[in-house]
Amino acid sequence: METWTRIYNFSSMVIISDLTRSSNSAYGQNLILQGDKFCIYAGDVNQDGIVDSGDMIPVDNLATAFVNGYLPEDVNGDGLIDSSDMIFIDNNANAFVSVIKPLY
Numbered sequence: 001m002e003t004w005t006r007i008y009n010f011s012s013m014v015i016i017s018d019l020t021r022s023s024n025s026a027y028g029q030n031l032i033l034q035g036d037k038f039c040i041y042a043g044d045v046n047q048d049g050i051v052d053s054g055d056m057i058p059v060d061n062l063a064t065a066f067v068n069g070y071l072p073e074d075v076n077g078d079g080l081i082d083s084s085d086m087i088f089i090d091n092n093a094n095a096f097v098s099v100i101k102p103l104y
Contacts, residue, residue, distance in 0.1 A: 028100030
């Protein structure tokens, strides 16, 4: 999922951004707490800015072919595309996860 850092003023300070420490590190607090770390949402396989049913189709197609590797459809990052990747997409779609970015 495309994730933006919060807006910084570059004119007068040193910028250190660690997205894992606080949801305020990301623009719109678009992070999820996993254990004691904040993490970027997963599941926007087709990169359209929202996790929804359109992301499930490519995962389902590759899962039935037993595809493995570091691919966008491997949503949970375990190297295997299977039904466990669908769980991330389903949960994040139900939570209406989408890109939050500043308007210019």
